[in-house]
Amino acid sequence: MKSESDSRNQKVELRRLLLQQRQAIKTQDWRAKSDRLCLQIQAASLFAKAQTILAYFSFRQEPDLMPLINQASDRVWGFPRCVGKSLFWHAWSATSNLPLQSGAYGIKEPHPDCPALEPEQVDLILVPAVACDRQGYRLGYGGGFYDRLLSDPAWATKPTIGIVFEFACLANLPVDAWDQPLSAVCTEAGLFDVPEIPGV
Structure with a gap:
C-alpha cells in the first residue's frame, strides 16, 4: 500500500514531466490540437x-477553449476568480464591457463585477488538468482548488469533463482519498465517459 508521501512524490514528478512535455508543443500543433479538442466537446451529449458551462482561460499551453466559447455564444460561460483557497465563478463573454484581470497566478480572470454564478445555475464544468486517466481521475496543479470545489456538496453532482491533450491521458494516475473522479475526459482524439465507481 502506497503512503500519502509516495503518492505526493509521484504526482510532483509526473506533473513536472507532463508540464514540460506540454510546453514543448509547437504553437501551430497546440492550435490544431486545441481546435480538434473543441470539436470533440461540441459533439458531446453532455455539452x-x-x-450554463464553467470553463477556464488557457494558461501555460493548456488546451485553448476560446474557439468553442466564441462559436457557442448562445451559452452562458463562467470563468473562475481565485480568492484565497477558493474559486468564485462569474459569467463572462467576449462582448463584456468589463476587462479581464490577471489573477494571483498570472491567469486571466473575469472582473469581480461580472455577474456571479451559483451552483444551481450551472449545467457542466470543463475542468483543466495536467493529466487525466481512464478512470476519470485528474492530476491538477497542486493547489487543490478543483478538489475542494468538486467535493463540495453544492457542486459534487455537476457533470464534469476533464480537458487534456491525448499525450496526457494516461492509463492510471496515483490517486489519493480526496481525489474526485470526473464524469468524462476529452482530448483532441475523442471524448470518453467514465464508468461510475460504486460508492463514489
Missing part, C-alpha cells in the same frame, strides 16, 4: 444538454 448539447448544457446551457
Whole structure:
C-alpha cells in the first residue's frame, strides 16, 4: 500500500514531466490540437444538454477553449476568480464591457463585477488538468482548488469533463482519498465517459 508521501512524490514528478512535455508543443500543433479538442466537446451529449458551462482561460499551453466559447455564444460561460483557497465563478463573454484581470497566478480572470454564478445555475464544468486517466481521475496543479470545489456538496453532482491533450491521458494516475473522479475526459482524439465507481 502506497503512503500519502509516495503518492505526493509521484504526482510532483509526473506533473513536472507532463508540464514540460506540454510546453514543448509547437504553437501551430497546440492550435490544431486545441481546435480538434473543441470539436470533440461540441459533439458531446453532455455539452448539447448544457446551457450554463464553467470553463477556464488557457494558461501555460493548456488546451485553448476560446474557439468553442466564441462559436457557442448562445451559452452562458463562467470563468473562475481565485480568492484565497477558493474559486468564485462569474459569467463572462467576449462582448463584456468589463476587462479581464490577471489573477494571483498570472491567469486571466473575469472582473469581480461580472455577474456571479451559483451552483444551481450551472449545467457542466470543463475542468483543466495536467493529466487525466481512464478512470476519470485528474492530476491538477497542486493547489487543490478543483478538489475542494468538486467535493463540495453544492457542486459534487455537476457533470464534469476533464480537458487534456491525448499525450496526457494516461492509463492510471496515483490517486489519493480526496481525489474526485470526473464524469468524462476529452482530448483532441475523442471524448470518453467514465464508468461510475460504486460508492463514489
